[in-house]
Amino acid sequence: MEKSKICKIVIAAVAVALATVGLTGVISGGDVMYHLRNRGSLGPLTRDDIEYQNIDAPEATSQDGTINAADWAEAYPYIVATMGDNDKNSYVVDYLEQDPYLVNIYEGYGFAKDYGSARGHNYTLEDVAKTQRPHPKANCLTCKTPNFAKLVNDQGVGVYSMPFEEVMALMEENISCYTCHGNDAGKAGALVITHSYVNKALGDNASAIDPATLSCGQCHIEYYFTREDSETMMPYHDVESMTPEAILAYYDGIDFYDWVQESTGTKLLKAQHPEMETFLQGKHAALLNCADCHMPMEQADDGTVYHSHLLVSPLENETLLSNCATCHGDTDMVTMVRRLQSRVTARETEVGNKLSDMKDALAEAVASGKRTEAELEALRKLHREAQWFFDFCYVENSEGAHNSELSMSCLDIAEAKIDEAMALLAK
Ligand code: HEC
Ligand code: HEC
Ligand code: HEC
């Protein structure tokens, strides 16, 4: 064999070995690729088993013309029942109690006062009504109810800056059929983007995203409120710009910040819940959609096959776990994912505490009056960036399961910026 060929083979072998070593203890890469090439369709049931119906939409009983879950109950009893089961997901973790450093890094912002974990879709209106975070405007209802999306669709973006209480009084349902299907669920369960900002931000690029991912990506994303009319908006125009780096550049470009922190003077950003962005940069992006892992297919006693609309963790559902096996073979997925999550969580705690210390040191430097304005501005820039990268990972709800590489890299970048700021502060 000629030398260059051997050389290429050796390089390829080393690359494969490195890729495998990189995932040691987490996953055996070769195994996955083997199953990926040789797998059949997902799980015991597939979309081919569903009898998609084309039926006339029932009469809407709501005030605003959205066809609600009760209206669809006769046509889709199992889907309506399983969507109702989302109230079973009611467990909440108090993040401020769990990670006390958050109170310090979010100083001056609502999240320092009240920050609990998310729970099921059936609690959205209850939770937004009782949060201790200030919410003067109606734009807080964007991701809570189909009635708000309908109001924007009917009356335009002026609705976003209406007083919260006034609009809240008009809201009838938590997240429901209209949110993801418009009034078209009867058309073979067609998915419809009802949140207008998604189409505004992405335009034709929306078609690059699987509808069963973008449907969730109407809300499980990073977003901001525009300065002009408090409209909810996504900070990018295509999938390539959904990285934390590109989003930061977008915010820098429009001089956007969520609040100016009093003690440090830093113009800080609060990331929201970038599940779609994180997932789309990950290893499953081209292979699966959100429904594949969070909406198990089920078969009722009468034979009806449907997607359960109870959104669950795949680690707590046998059907979904069996889907994983079509590519991951007999890897124990629960152990694999939990291990990966605990590594991400441990790093979060480490970097979060460092960030909190850096914020204190910066606040001290500001108070001392010994630094020039230029020095302080350089420090504030590092502070803004470190907090952004930390937050992008912290607030993502899968704790590393969607894309552990991205989660870890965000924390590494945050730490590097913290270290750089601390070195400047030590001078
Ligand atoms: C269609 C095939 C396929 C299915 C189904 C699948 N995976 Fe994967 N998964 C992959 C591939 C490919 C990789 C990348 C492996 C590599 O890089 O060696 C991967 C990697 C992963 C990783 C590591 C990713 C990271 O960012 O660290 C996790 C965690 C994971 N899968 C969890 C799951 C879970 C949980 C399920 C089921 C709910 C599942 N996968 C179903 C193909 C699949
Ligand atoms: C949070 C978004 C969301 C909500 C809310 C929602 N759906 Fe769905 N629905 C989906 C997704 C995603 C699918 C699966 C599409 C796919 O990948 O095949 C789906 C599938 C369907 C289908 C096709 C059949 C099937 O089982 O896949 C029907 C019919 C349907 N939904 C009706 C409803 C009705 C009726 C409601 C209200 C009771 C509702 N949906 C609420 C997202 C939603
Ligand atoms: C209209 C906005 C919206 C859409 C669309 C949406 N979600 Fe949600 N989702 C939320 C909100 C808001 C919460 C938190 C509710 C609370 O805590 O009161 C949530 C909570 C969840 C939770 C529970 C989180 C936890 O920690 O227990 C899961 C899982 C989930 N969503 C998955 C999905 C999936 C999968 C889709 C797409 C099929 C989807 N969501 C579509 C807004 C949305």
Ligand code: HEC
């Ligand atoms: C490969 C399977 C897979 C895909 C595809 C996937 N997720 Fe997840 N997701 C997971 C796993 C695994 C967890 C961690 C569950 C746990 O900790 O019990 C998770 C956690 C979550 C959570 C936190 C709630 C919980 O139960 O822990 C939300 C919200 C969520 N995913 C939304 C989404 C959205 C939105 C999409 C699409 C943009 C998506 N997921 C795509 C596997 C997946």
